[in-house]
């Protein structure tokens with residue numbers, strides 16, 4: 001099983017949208033057995049993937065000493081956010097890592113191939129712990145003012161984590177919500193590529209209404225037959241294909 005963290009301490013950059021689409025395309029197009037854990041109390045991934053929820057309560061995982069057993073689904077298994085997660089920052093990094101490792105071990109025993117962790121938009125213990133237990137990290141980025149500063153902060157966190165989790169592989173910085181007609185976005189992308197030539201992913205996720213519509217209507221983008229959705233489907237299929245190859249799952 002490969003564990004992939006989707007992380008950026010900046011809010012609203014498209015983390016959850018990428019988590020949900022990766023899970024759906026990997027499962028429905030590529031037949032992978034996928035699990036998603038929503039470590040964000042906003043619960044956005046939990047809301048969109050609600051039909052795939054497993055019985056595990058994260059509050060019990062993090063705040064009870066008893067081992068919490070659960071069964072995974074055939075395609076996507078969602079470990080849903082829980083209001084008790086609001087207290088997760090009271091736990092230290094070691095405690096959070098230990099609980100996440102227990103979940104990982106149950107997922108692995110039940111044949112899950114790709115485990116995706118959706119993280120909150122804050123530089124706290126939940127994010128650091130996620131990076132400590134992950135095999136890979138992908139950072140969605142926005143091409144707006146202050147994005148560069150945000151990327152620099154994220155890079156510092158990842159570099160610190162690498163001293164304790166040397167096996168984590170950076171899949172890179174994924175430009176997200178990109179408007180190709182926006183001159184500022186093009187300028188920011190060029191700047192990002194100049195500074196982080198090796199880290200910027202070879203493609204972007206564009207800002208498209210079909211993507212937001214799929215998330216808000218809890219339907220898989222891949223099922224949308226409208227012509228206007230075609231380009232978005234191609235982008236997320238390509239992203240999924242690339243992630244599965246990078247993580248040696250395809």
Ligand SMILES: Nc1ncnc2c1ncn2[C@@H]1O[C@H](COP(=O)(O)OP(=O)(O)OP(=O)(O)O)[C@@H](O)[C@H]1O
Pocket residue numbers: 010011012013014015016017018040042044119120121176177178205206207208209211212215
């Ligand atoms: N490619 C896209 N095209 C159109 N809308 C998008 C796209 N990606 C994300 N959005 C929209 O932008 C908003 C923020 O996206 P999302 O929730 O995925 O970001 P996030 O990084 O997870 O936010 P947070 O940090 O608050 O968890 C949502 O309303 C989502 O529907």
Ligand SMILES: [Mg+2]
Pocket residue numbers: 015016017040044118119
């Ligand atoms: Mg989110």
